[in-house]
Amino acid sequence: MSKLRVNAFTLSLDGFGAGPHQSLNTPLGVGGENLHKWMIKTRSFHQMIGKDGGTTDTDEAFAARSFENVGAWILGRNMFGPIRGEWPDDSWKGWWGNNPPYHVPTFVLTHYKRDPIVMEGGTTFYFVTDGIHSALEQAKAAAGGKDVRVGGGVSTVRQYLQEQLIDEMHLAISPLLLGSGEHLFAGLDMLKLGYQCTEQVATTDATHVIIKRKS
Known part of the structure:
Protein backbone atom coordinates (compact mmCIF):
# COMPACT_ATOMS: atom_id res chain seq x y z
CA MET A 1 0.00 0.00 0.00
CA SER A 2 1.27 3.46 -0.89
CA LYS A 3 2.66 5.47 2.04
CA ALA A 8 16.33 12.17 5.56
CA PHE A 9 14.76 15.26 7.14
CA THR A 10 17.46 16.82 9.30
CA LEU A 11 16.77 18.68 12.52
CA SER A 12 19.07 20.51 14.87
CA LEU A 13 19.38 19.25 18.44
CA ASP A 14 16.94 21.99 19.49
CA GLY A 15 14.37 20.97 16.88
CA PHE A 16 14.88 23.38 13.98
CA GLY A 17 14.71 22.14 10.39
CA ALA A 18 16.16 25.37 8.98
CA GLY A 19 18.00 28.33 10.40
CA PRO A 20 16.77 31.94 10.46
CA HIS A 21 16.85 34.37 7.53
CA GLN A 22 16.39 32.00 4.60
CA SER A 23 17.27 33.66 1.30
CA LEU A 24 18.76 33.02 -2.13
CA ASN A 25 22.24 33.12 -0.59
CA THR A 26 21.28 31.08 2.50
CA PRO A 27 18.49 28.73 1.35
CA LEU A 28 18.68 26.70 4.58
CA GLY A 29 18.88 29.78 6.78
CA VAL A 30 21.91 31.02 8.70
CA GLY A 31 23.82 27.96 9.92
CA GLY A 32 21.34 25.56 8.33
CA GLU A 33 23.82 24.07 5.87
CA ASN A 34 25.74 22.61 8.82
CA LEU A 35 22.80 20.35 9.64
CA HIS A 36 23.53 18.06 6.70
CA LYS A 37 27.08 16.97 7.45
CA TRP A 38 25.84 13.39 7.86
CA MET A 39 24.30 13.38 4.38
CA ILE A 40 26.79 15.16 2.15
CA LYS A 41 29.53 12.57 2.72
CA THR A 42 27.38 9.60 1.66
CA ARG A 43 27.54 7.68 -1.61
CA SER A 44 23.86 8.45 -2.27
CA PHE A 45 24.47 12.18 -2.04
CA HIS A 46 27.55 11.93 -4.25
CA GLN A 47 25.51 10.08 -6.86
CA MET A 48 22.76 12.67 -6.60
CA ILE A 49 25.16 15.47 -7.55
CA GLY A 50 26.96 13.43 -10.22
CA LYS A 51 30.11 12.57 -8.28
CA ASP A 52 31.86 9.27 -7.53
CA GLY A 53 32.76 7.94 -4.11
CA GLY A 54 31.10 8.64 -0.79
CA THR A 55 30.75 6.65 2.41
CA THR A 56 28.98 3.32 2.71
CA ASP A 57 28.30 3.49 6.45
CA THR A 58 25.12 3.71 8.54
CA ASP A 59 24.44 7.26 7.36
CA GLU A 60 24.59 6.00 3.78
CA ALA A 61 22.16 3.19 4.61
CA PHE A 62 19.57 5.72 5.78
CA ALA A 63 20.27 8.00 2.81
CA ALA A 64 19.78 5.11 0.39
CA ARG A 65 16.54 4.04 2.12
CA SER A 66 15.18 7.52 1.56
CA PHE A 67 15.05 7.01 -2.22
CA GLU A 68 13.58 3.50 -2.24
CA ASN A 69 10.10 2.97 -3.71
CA VAL A 70 9.41 6.70 -4.22
CA GLY A 71 6.98 7.38 -7.05
CA ALA A 72 6.29 11.09 -6.47
CA TRP A 73 7.37 13.99 -4.27
CA ILE A 74 5.57 16.88 -2.59
CA LEU A 75 7.46 20.11 -1.87
CA GLY A 76 6.57 23.36 -0.23
CA ARG A 77 7.21 26.41 -2.34
CA ASN A 78 10.25 27.39 -0.25
CA MET A 79 11.83 24.05 -1.18
CA PHE A 80 11.45 24.96 -4.84
CA GLY A 81 12.87 28.46 -4.62
CA PRO A 82 13.18 31.78 -2.78
CA ILE A 83 10.62 33.68 -4.87
CA ARG A 84 7.55 34.96 -3.02
CA GLY A 85 4.20 36.13 -4.38
CA GLU A 86 3.33 35.97 -8.06
CA TRP A 87 5.82 34.28 -10.35
CA PRO A 88 7.56 37.18 -12.14
CA ASP A 89 8.48 34.95 -15.11
CA ASP A 90 9.38 31.33 -15.90
CA SER A 91 13.12 31.68 -15.46
CA TRP A 92 13.40 30.08 -12.00
CA LYS A 93 13.24 26.29 -12.29
CA GLY A 94 14.49 25.23 -8.87
CA TRP A 95 17.73 25.09 -6.92
CA TRP A 96 19.18 22.07 -8.70
CA GLY A 97 19.95 22.95 -12.32
CA ASN A 98 18.58 21.10 -15.34
CA ASN A 99 18.57 17.65 -13.73
CA PRO A 100 16.95 17.82 -10.27
CA PRO A 101 17.44 14.88 -7.86
CA TYR A 102 13.77 13.80 -7.85
CA HIS A 103 13.42 11.88 -11.17
CA VAL A 104 9.66 11.45 -10.71
CA PRO A 105 6.61 13.76 -10.78
CA THR A 106 7.06 16.45 -8.12
CA PHE A 107 4.19 18.55 -6.79
CA VAL A 108 4.96 22.04 -5.46
CA LEU A 109 2.51 23.71 -3.08
CA THR A 110 1.87 27.35 -3.97
CA HIS A 111 -0.87 29.98 -4.03
CA TYR A 112 0.06 31.09 -7.54
CA LYS A 113 -0.60 29.24 -10.78
CA ARG A 114 2.23 28.16 -13.02
CA ASP A 115 2.49 25.72 -15.91
CA PRO A 116 4.29 22.41 -15.32
CA ILE A 117 8.05 22.33 -15.93
CA VAL A 118 9.57 19.27 -17.58
CA MET A 119 13.19 18.80 -16.49
CA GLU A 120 15.92 16.31 -17.37
CA GLY A 121 16.09 12.95 -15.65
CA GLY A 122 12.36 12.32 -15.32
CA THR A 123 11.43 15.21 -13.01
CA THR A 124 8.34 17.24 -13.87
CA PHE A 125 7.30 20.00 -11.49
CA TYR A 126 3.54 20.50 -11.09
CA PHE A 127 2.27 23.53 -9.19
CA VAL A 128 -0.69 22.86 -6.90
CA THR A 129 -2.78 25.83 -5.77
CA ASP A 130 -5.65 24.07 -3.97
CA GLY A 131 -3.96 22.72 -0.87
CA ILE A 132 -2.19 19.77 0.69
CA HIS A 133 -5.01 17.26 0.18
CA SER A 134 -5.16 17.95 -3.54
CA ALA A 135 -1.39 17.68 -3.80
CA LEU A 136 -1.45 14.32 -2.05
CA GLU A 137 -4.26 13.02 -4.24
CA GLN A 138 -2.41 14.04 -7.39
CA ALA A 139 0.91 12.69 -6.13
CA LYS A 140 -0.58 9.31 -5.22
CA ALA A 141 -2.16 9.04 -8.66
CA ALA A 142 1.16 9.88 -10.30
CA ALA A 143 3.13 7.51 -8.05
CA GLY A 144 1.43 4.45 -9.54
CA GLY A 145 1.26 2.52 -6.27
CA LYS A 146 4.68 3.59 -5.00
CA ASP A 147 5.18 5.85 -1.99
CA VAL A 148 4.94 9.63 -1.95
CA ARG A 149 7.77 11.49 -0.25
CA VAL A 150 7.29 14.89 1.38
CA GLY A 151 10.54 16.76 0.89
CA GLY A 152 9.74 19.72 3.13
CA GLY A 153 10.16 22.33 4.24
CA VAL A 154 9.15 22.45 7.87
CA SER A 155 5.81 24.16 7.28
CA THR A 156 4.76 21.57 4.71
CA VAL A 157 5.70 18.62 6.94
CA ARG A 158 3.82 20.20 9.85
CA GLN A 159 0.66 20.59 7.78
CA TYR A 160 0.65 16.92 6.82
CA LEU A 161 1.42 15.88 10.41
CA GLN A 162 -1.46 17.96 11.76
CA GLU A 163 -3.80 16.12 9.40
CA GLN A 164 -2.30 12.75 10.48
CA LEU A 165 -1.49 12.00 6.86
CA ILE A 166 2.19 11.08 7.21
CA ASP A 167 2.64 7.34 7.68
CA GLU A 168 6.37 7.25 8.37
CA MET A 169 9.05 9.81 9.11
CA HIS A 170 12.83 9.47 9.21
CA LEU A 171 14.50 12.31 11.08
CA ALA A 172 18.25 12.80 11.30
CA ILE A 173 19.03 14.72 14.49
CA SER A 174 22.24 16.67 14.00
CA PRO A 175 24.41 17.45 17.08
CA LEU A 176 24.09 21.16 16.38
CA LEU A 177 22.21 23.98 18.07
CA LEU A 178 20.64 26.64 15.84
CA GLY A 179 18.80 28.66 18.49
CA SER A 180 16.10 29.88 16.14
CA GLY A 181 14.55 29.20 12.76
CA GLU A 182 11.72 26.87 11.73
CA HIS A 183 10.80 24.45 14.54
CA LEU A 184 9.22 21.17 13.47
CA PHE A 185 7.34 20.15 16.60
CA ALA A 186 6.32 23.47 18.19
CA GLY A 187 2.67 23.18 19.26
CA LEU A 188 2.28 19.64 17.94
CA ASP A 189 1.28 16.84 20.32
CA MET A 190 2.73 13.90 18.43
CA LEU A 191 1.31 11.36 20.87
CA LYS A 192 -2.23 12.65 20.46
CA LEU A 193 -1.72 12.69 16.70
CA GLY A 194 -0.97 8.98 16.95
CA TYR A 195 2.78 8.81 16.33
CA GLN A 196 5.43 6.73 18.04
CA CYS A 197 9.18 6.22 17.73
CA THR A 198 9.99 2.76 16.37
CA GLU A 199 13.75 2.91 15.66
CA GLN A 200 16.82 4.91 16.57
CA VAL A 201 20.44 4.58 15.48
CA ALA A 202 23.26 6.96 16.42
CA THR A 203 26.28 7.82 14.29
CA THR A 204 29.00 10.41 14.71
CA ASP A 205 27.10 13.05 12.74
CA ALA A 206 23.43 12.24 13.44
CA THR A 207 20.95 10.24 15.45
CA HIS A 208 18.53 8.61 13.03
CA VAL A 209 14.98 8.27 14.34
CA ILE A 210 12.02 6.54 12.69
CA ILE A 211 8.55 7.75 13.70
CA LYS A 212 5.43 5.92 12.51
CA ARG A 213 1.72 6.57 12.76
CA LYS A 214 -0.06 3.89 14.72
CA SER A 215 -2.38 1.84 12.54
Missing part, protein backbone atom coordinates in the same frame (compact mmCIF):
# COMPACT_ATOMS: atom_id res chain seq x y z
CA LEU A 4 3.22 9.15 2.63
CA ARG A 5 6.78 9.45 3.91
CA VAL A 6 9.28 11.98 5.17
CA ASN A 7 12.89 10.82 4.77
Whole structure:
Protein backbone atom coordinates (compact mmCIF):
# COMPACT_ATOMS: atom_id res chain seq x y z
CA MET A 1 0.00 0.00 0.00
CA SER A 2 1.27 3.46 -0.89
CA LYS A 3 2.66 5.47 2.04
CA LEU A 4 3.22 9.15 2.63
CA ARG A 5 6.78 9.45 3.91
CA VAL A 6 9.28 11.98 5.17
CA ASN A 7 12.89 10.82 4.77
CA ALA A 8 16.33 12.17 5.56
CA PHE A 9 14.76 15.26 7.14
CA THR A 10 17.46 16.82 9.30
CA LEU A 11 16.77 18.68 12.52
CA SER A 12 19.07 20.51 14.87
CA LEU A 13 19.38 19.25 18.44
CA ASP A 14 16.94 21.99 19.49
CA GLY A 15 14.37 20.97 16.88
CA PHE A 16 14.88 23.38 13.98
CA GLY A 17 14.71 22.14 10.39
CA ALA A 18 16.16 25.37 8.98
CA GLY A 19 18.00 28.33 10.40
CA PRO A 20 16.77 31.94 10.46
CA HIS A 21 16.85 34.37 7.53
CA GLN A 22 16.39 32.00 4.60
CA SER A 23 17.27 33.66 1.30
CA LEU A 24 18.76 33.02 -2.13
CA ASN A 25 22.24 33.12 -0.59
CA THR A 26 21.28 31.08 2.50
CA PRO A 27 18.49 28.73 1.35
CA LEU A 28 18.68 26.70 4.58
CA GLY A 29 18.88 29.78 6.78
CA VAL A 30 21.91 31.02 8.70
CA GLY A 31 23.82 27.96 9.92
CA GLY A 32 21.34 25.56 8.33
CA GLU A 33 23.82 24.07 5.87
CA ASN A 34 25.74 22.61 8.82
CA LEU A 35 22.80 20.35 9.64
CA HIS A 36 23.53 18.06 6.70
CA LYS A 37 27.08 16.97 7.45
CA TRP A 38 25.84 13.39 7.86
CA MET A 39 24.30 13.38 4.38
CA ILE A 40 26.79 15.16 2.15
CA LYS A 41 29.53 12.57 2.72
CA THR A 42 27.38 9.60 1.66
CA ARG A 43 27.54 7.68 -1.61
CA SER A 44 23.86 8.45 -2.27
CA PHE A 45 24.47 12.18 -2.04
CA HIS A 46 27.55 11.93 -4.25
CA GLN A 47 25.51 10.08 -6.86
CA MET A 48 22.76 12.67 -6.60
CA ILE A 49 25.16 15.47 -7.55
CA GLY A 50 26.96 13.43 -10.22
CA LYS A 51 30.11 12.57 -8.28
CA ASP A 52 31.86 9.27 -7.53
CA GLY A 53 32.76 7.94 -4.11
CA GLY A 54 31.10 8.64 -0.79
CA THR A 55 30.75 6.65 2.41
CA THR A 56 28.98 3.32 2.71
CA ASP A 57 28.30 3.49 6.45
CA THR A 58 25.12 3.71 8.54
CA ASP A 59 24.44 7.26 7.36
CA GLU A 60 24.59 6.00 3.78
CA ALA A 61 22.16 3.19 4.61
CA PHE A 62 19.57 5.72 5.78
CA ALA A 63 20.27 8.00 2.81
CA ALA A 64 19.78 5.11 0.39
CA ARG A 65 16.54 4.04 2.12
CA SER A 66 15.18 7.52 1.56
CA PHE A 67 15.05 7.01 -2.22
CA GLU A 68 13.58 3.50 -2.24
CA ASN A 69 10.10 2.97 -3.71
CA VAL A 70 9.41 6.70 -4.22
CA GLY A 71 6.98 7.38 -7.05
CA ALA A 72 6.29 11.09 -6.47
CA TRP A 73 7.37 13.99 -4.27
CA ILE A 74 5.57 16.88 -2.59
CA LEU A 75 7.46 20.11 -1.87
CA GLY A 76 6.57 23.36 -0.23
CA ARG A 77 7.21 26.41 -2.34
CA ASN A 78 10.25 27.39 -0.25
CA MET A 79 11.83 24.05 -1.18
CA PHE A 80 11.45 24.96 -4.84
CA GLY A 81 12.87 28.46 -4.62
CA PRO A 82 13.18 31.78 -2.78
CA ILE A 83 10.62 33.68 -4.87
CA ARG A 84 7.55 34.96 -3.02
CA GLY A 85 4.20 36.13 -4.38
CA GLU A 86 3.33 35.97 -8.06
CA TRP A 87 5.82 34.28 -10.35
CA PRO A 88 7.56 37.18 -12.14
CA ASP A 89 8.48 34.95 -15.11
CA ASP A 90 9.38 31.33 -15.90
CA SER A 91 13.12 31.68 -15.46
CA TRP A 92 13.40 30.08 -12.00
CA LYS A 93 13.24 26.29 -12.29
CA GLY A 94 14.49 25.23 -8.87
CA TRP A 95 17.73 25.09 -6.92
CA TRP A 96 19.18 22.07 -8.70
CA GLY A 97 19.95 22.95 -12.32
CA ASN A 98 18.58 21.10 -15.34
CA ASN A 99 18.57 17.65 -13.73
CA PRO A 100 16.95 17.82 -10.27
CA PRO A 101 17.44 14.88 -7.86
CA TYR A 102 13.77 13.80 -7.85
CA HIS A 103 13.42 11.88 -11.17
CA VAL A 104 9.66 11.45 -10.71
CA PRO A 105 6.61 13.76 -10.78
CA THR A 106 7.06 16.45 -8.12
CA PHE A 107 4.19 18.55 -6.79
CA VAL A 108 4.96 22.04 -5.46
CA LEU A 109 2.51 23.71 -3.08
CA THR A 110 1.87 27.35 -3.97
CA HIS A 111 -0.87 29.98 -4.03
CA TYR A 112 0.06 31.09 -7.54
CA LYS A 113 -0.60 29.24 -10.78
CA ARG A 114 2.23 28.16 -13.02
CA ASP A 115 2.49 25.72 -15.91
CA PRO A 116 4.29 22.41 -15.32
CA ILE A 117 8.05 22.33 -15.93
CA VAL A 118 9.57 19.27 -17.58
CA MET A 119 13.19 18.80 -16.49
CA GLU A 120 15.92 16.31 -17.37
CA GLY A 121 16.09 12.95 -15.65
CA GLY A 122 12.36 12.32 -15.32
CA THR A 123 11.43 15.21 -13.01
CA THR A 124 8.34 17.24 -13.87
CA PHE A 125 7.30 20.00 -11.49
CA TYR A 126 3.54 20.50 -11.09
CA PHE A 127 2.27 23.53 -9.19
CA VAL A 128 -0.69 22.86 -6.90
CA THR A 129 -2.78 25.83 -5.77
CA ASP A 130 -5.65 24.07 -3.97
CA GLY A 131 -3.96 22.72 -0.87
CA ILE A 132 -2.19 19.77 0.69
CA HIS A 133 -5.01 17.26 0.18
CA SER A 134 -5.16 17.95 -3.54
CA ALA A 135 -1.39 17.68 -3.80
CA LEU A 136 -1.45 14.32 -2.05
CA GLU A 137 -4.26 13.02 -4.24
CA GLN A 138 -2.41 14.04 -7.39
CA ALA A 139 0.91 12.69 -6.13
CA LYS A 140 -0.58 9.31 -5.22
CA ALA A 141 -2.16 9.04 -8.66
CA ALA A 142 1.16 9.88 -10.30
CA ALA A 143 3.13 7.51 -8.05
CA GLY A 144 1.43 4.45 -9.54
CA GLY A 145 1.26 2.52 -6.27
CA LYS A 146 4.68 3.59 -5.00
CA ASP A 147 5.18 5.85 -1.99
CA VAL A 148 4.94 9.63 -1.95
CA ARG A 149 7.77 11.49 -0.25
CA VAL A 150 7.29 14.89 1.38
CA GLY A 151 10.54 16.76 0.89
CA GLY A 152 9.74 19.72 3.13
CA GLY A 153 10.16 22.33 4.24
CA VAL A 154 9.15 22.45 7.87
CA SER A 155 5.81 24.16 7.28
CA THR A 156 4.76 21.57 4.71
CA VAL A 157 5.70 18.62 6.94
CA ARG A 158 3.82 20.20 9.85
CA GLN A 159 0.66 20.59 7.78
CA TYR A 160 0.65 16.92 6.82
CA LEU A 161 1.42 15.88 10.41
CA GLN A 162 -1.46 17.96 11.76
CA GLU A 163 -3.80 16.12 9.40
CA GLN A 164 -2.30 12.75 10.48
CA LEU A 165 -1.49 12.00 6.86
CA ILE A 166 2.19 11.08 7.21
CA ASP A 167 2.64 7.34 7.68
CA GLU A 168 6.37 7.25 8.37
CA MET A 169 9.05 9.81 9.11
CA HIS A 170 12.83 9.47 9.21
CA LEU A 171 14.50 12.31 11.08
CA ALA A 172 18.25 12.80 11.30
CA ILE A 173 19.03 14.72 14.49
CA SER A 174 22.24 16.67 14.00
CA PRO A 175 24.41 17.45 17.08
CA LEU A 176 24.09 21.16 16.38
CA LEU A 177 22.21 23.98 18.07
CA LEU A 178 20.64 26.64 15.84
CA GLY A 179 18.80 28.66 18.49
CA SER A 180 16.10 29.88 16.14
CA GLY A 181 14.55 29.20 12.76
CA GLU A 182 11.72 26.87 11.73
CA HIS A 183 10.80 24.45 14.54
CA LEU A 184 9.22 21.17 13.47
CA PHE A 185 7.34 20.15 16.60
CA ALA A 186 6.32 23.47 18.19
CA GLY A 187 2.67 23.18 19.26
CA LEU A 188 2.28 19.64 17.94
CA ASP A 189 1.28 16.84 20.32
CA MET A 190 2.73 13.90 18.43
CA LEU A 191 1.31 11.36 20.87
CA LYS A 192 -2.23 12.65 20.46
CA LEU A 193 -1.72 12.69 16.70
CA GLY A 194 -0.97 8.98 16.95
CA TYR A 195 2.78 8.81 16.33
CA GLN A 196 5.43 6.73 18.04
CA CYS A 197 9.18 6.22 17.73
CA THR A 198 9.99 2.76 16.37
CA GLU A 199 13.75 2.91 15.66
CA GLN A 200 16.82 4.91 16.57
CA VAL A 201 20.44 4.58 15.48
CA ALA A 202 23.26 6.96 16.42
CA THR A 203 26.28 7.82 14.29
CA THR A 204 29.00 10.41 14.71
CA ASP A 205 27.10 13.05 12.74
CA ALA A 206 23.43 12.24 13.44
CA THR A 207 20.95 10.24 15.45
CA HIS A 208 18.53 8.61 13.03
CA VAL A 209 14.98 8.27 14.34
CA ILE A 210 12.02 6.54 12.69
CA ILE A 211 8.55 7.75 13.70
CA LYS A 212 5.43 5.92 12.51
CA ARG A 213 1.72 6.57 12.76
CA LYS A 214 -0.06 3.89 14.72
CA SER A 215 -2.38 1.84 12.54
